[in-house]
Amino acid sequence: xxxxxxxxxxxxxxxxxxxxxxxxxxxxxxxxxxxxxxxxxxxxxxxxxxxxxxxxxxxxxxxxxxxxxxxxxxxxxxxxxxxxxxxxxxxxxxxxxxxxxxxxxxxxxxxxxxxxxxxxxxxxxxxxxxxxxxxxxxxxxxxxxxxxxxxxxxxxxxxxxxxxxxxxxxxxxxxxxxxxxxxxxxxxxxxxxxxxxxxxxxxxxxxxxxxxxxxxxxxxxxxxxxxxxxxxxxxxxxxxxxxxxxxxxxxxxxxxxxxxxxxxxxxxxxxxxxxxxxxxxxxxxxxxxxxxxxxxxxxxxxxxxxxxxxxxxxxxxxxxxxxxxxxx
Amino acid sequence: xxxxxxxxxxxxxxxxxxxxxxxxxxxxxxxxxxxxxxxxxxxxxxxxxxxxxxxxxxxxxxxxxxxxxxxxxxxxxxxxxxxxxxxxxxxxxxxxxxxxxxxxxxxxxxxxxxxxxxxxxxxxxxxxxxxxxxxxxxxxxxxxxxxxxxxxxxxxxxxxxxxxxxxxxxxxxxxxxxxxxxxxxxxxxxxxxxxxxxxxxxxxxxxxxxxxxxxxxxxxxxxxxxxxxxxxxxxxxxxxxxxxxxxxxxxxxxxxxxxxxxxxxxxxxxxxxxxxxxxxxxxxxxxxxxxxxxxxxxxxxxxxxxxxxxxxxxxxxxxxxxxxxxxxxxxxxxxxxxxxxxxxxxxxxxxxxxxxxxxxxxxxxxxxxxxxxxxxxxxxxxxxxxxxxxxxxxxxxxx
Numbered sequence: 098x099x100x101x102x103x104x105x106x107x108x109x110x111x112x113x114x115x116x117x118x119x120x121x122x123x124x125x126x127x128x129x130x131x132x133x134x135x136x137x138x139x140x141x142x143x144x145x146x147x148x149x150x151x152x153x154x155x156x157x158x159x160x161x162x163x164x165x166x167x168x169x170x171x172x173x174x175x176x177x178x179x180x181x182x183x184x185x186x187x188x189x190x191x192x193x194x195x196x197x198x199x200x201x202x203x204x205x206x207x208x209x210x211x212x213x214x215x216x217x218x219x220x221x222x223x224x225x226x227x228x229x230x231x232x233x234x235x236x237x238x239x240x241x242x243x244x245x246x247x248x249x250x251x252x253x254x255x256x257x258x259x260x261x262x263x264x265x266x267x268x269x270x271x272x273x274x275x276x277x278x279x280x281x282x283x284x285x286x287x288x289x290x291x292x293x294x295x296x297x298x299x300x301x302x303x304x305x306x307x308x309x310x311x312x313x314x315x316x317x318x319x320x321x322x323x324x325x326x327x328x329x330x331x332x333x334x335x336x337x338x339x340x341x342x343x344x345x346x347x348x349x350x351x352x353x354x355x356x357x358x359x360x361x362x363x364x365x366x367x368x369x370x371x372x373x374x375x376x377x378x379x380x381x382x383x384x385x386x387x388x389x390x391x392x393x394x395x396x397x398x399x400x401x402x403x404x405x406x407x408x409x410x411x412x413x414x415x416x417x418x419x420x421x422x423x424x425x
Numbered sequence: 426x427x428x429x430x431x432x433x434x435x436x437x438x439x440x441x442x443x444x445x446x447x448x449x450x451x452x453x454x455x456x457x458x459x460x461x462x463x464x465x466x467x468x469x470x471x472x473x474x475x476x477x478x479x480x481x482x483x484x485x486x487x488x489x490x491x492x493x494x495x496x497x498x499x500x501x502x503x504x505x506x507x508x509x510x511x512x513x514x515x516x517x518x519x520x521x522x523x524x525x526x527x528x529x530x531x532x533x534x535x536x537x538x539x540x541x542x543x544x545x546x547x548x549x550x551x552x553x554x555x556x557x558x559x560x561x562x563x564x565x566x567x568x569x570x571x572x573x574x575x576x577x578x579x580x581x582x583x584x585x586x587x588x589x590x591x592x593x594x595x596x597x598x599x600x601x602x603x604x605x606x607x608x609x610x611x612x613x614x615x616x617x618x619x620x621x622x623x624x625x626x627x628x629x630x631x632x633x634x635x636x637x638x639x640x641x642x643x644x645x646x647x648x649x650x651x652x653x654x655x656x657x658x659x660x661x662x663x664x665x666x667x668x669x670x671x672x673x674x675x676x677x678x679x680x681x682x683x684x685x686x687x688x689x690x691x692x693x694x695x696x697x698x699x700x701x702x703x704x705x706x707x708x709x710x711x712x713x714x715x716x717x718x719x720x721x722x723x724x725x726x727x728x729x730x731x732x733x734x735x736x737x738x739x740x741x742x743x744x745x746x747x748x749x750x751x752x753x754x755x756x757x758x759x760x761x762x763x764x765x766x767x768x769x770x771x772x773x774x775x776x777x778x779x780x781x782x783x784x785x786x787x788x789x790x791x792x793x794x795x796x797x798x799x800x801x802x803x804x805x806x807x808x809x810x811x812x813x814x815x816x817x818x819x820x821x822x823x824x
Binding site: 211212214231233234235252253254255256257259268271273275276277295296297298322323324327346 | 496499500502503504705708711712733737740741760761762766767768804805806
């Protein structure tokens, strides 16, 4: 009886999610200077858009009208109109922008300038630089808390998460983490900051109150040398259940149980997996696989890889446009 | 403290006082720390070579140390740490040991770019006993073996690591028979010895060996001389041992059998090279190029890695005392990101920095050793160079 009920529920959910999960995934191709756009209904590339040199981080405005693209070698953040696929502005980003995060006010973009050891804050309305903040060597990951209070930048060679107070745009604290921190993500209620350390091979969970490390997560995949387990992209589900960690050249995605902070599964994806993005319904996860030049679609419910989609060379970042915002 | 440092940077007894002052405040990471690193180099006159095109990089090593110290300072400003590099450059023929005696008074941390012989003598100085010396200039295998020193760590890969990397690549490509061409200088002999040792380890057979004859002008007649010189019925690859690039560059495309050339020319195993760009290396390369105006070499990289190891250890321990830094650096807690795709740590048994070895030609990276498939019970990086059972080093206090 219980079994029937569950299956019925599952089937219902599946149908619902298939209907609702149509969305576009914008993938930046680092070595092709293009974006590939994948339609989630067919899991095929529907268009390829030429952008600036060495596109890496990509993110959508909160109203889903614009896509921001870190064109690292063009030394600019490009602002693309989703309706027309045209670059409408080159924002003054500082040199070599790699990753960024948009403040909840939909106005302030926090950009990591990798070659310059600074973070740049740009007002996207006036398109001016509001602040430049000195940070550690090779700033990389960027995150803004959901309440808008904190901007975090990680620096790869300094091995810190830097805490920037968004009121004053000043650096107020630093948390030392393991070697070569990459991505940073806040959980939904901003009580935790997750930071991946690529060379350290760990993910640190930092308490936002104390700004001290609460938990360190280690990974172990049978048959794969520990040297190859290099955590990069982090994606946290909104329901607080899972953390997905892209493990770079181990070609696996770790699934971490957020209740126990333990990895519960490793999903084989493409080669050198960099970053990930969750669908708006949180039912699909997309990984960019740098070396194999494809995107793996992971089903969140079954925790299985269901498809690979060939994109351009060295896919790096991913941003998802919900169905209702897809232009005609 | 900063003021004292600046005002008596050249005064010996004062410096001791400053170092001791650092020790007091070294216990708490939050307090300001001044970290002085000595860079000691003896300039070496390169021997004359045939080609007019061979240009040796200027300030090799020193530039790497400067970039490393700059990286440390960027990190240090968040922790109230200030790093200074004191460069002691000794011209060839001048007494580097005397310079070392003066510089090494008191507990100090040194990045040394000197010959293997001088490194041994400096490490053995009574005033160096409690110091920490990084060897960034000598690839000598003996220094990592029976002639190791308890106060020395090595950031430059040994010749054994380089030639092991080469043999792993040969094994993967099934190049089983080697023609070894050895130059006439002492270092060429050391490189050739490392090739022989690695070939035994990886069961590659050296089927032909020849010593270079120094009496022909290869710029004019390489195409006539080299084919005859490399005449043999069968070999899969020619390995050149010519560390000063005297003749190696003329061997490629002129061998009797059309075979690849590797070693100190052609496919070269290196600690670093300007063609390394993966694993975030592009950022280090551009930082270095901006400062030095040239590409980064293995010796630059070794000096950079030494400076960064010091920075990492100071940051994590809050200490500036050489012995405390040393014990942290060789512990399991230490690791260093080095832009070569793997975590770098130090071998406890001989002080060597574990690191991947890129195999390069002048325009790209061909492979990165350890090559896939060479396994090890601890870390695959220990398939390169002297592993614990092979090393006869006893002075590190771990055997």
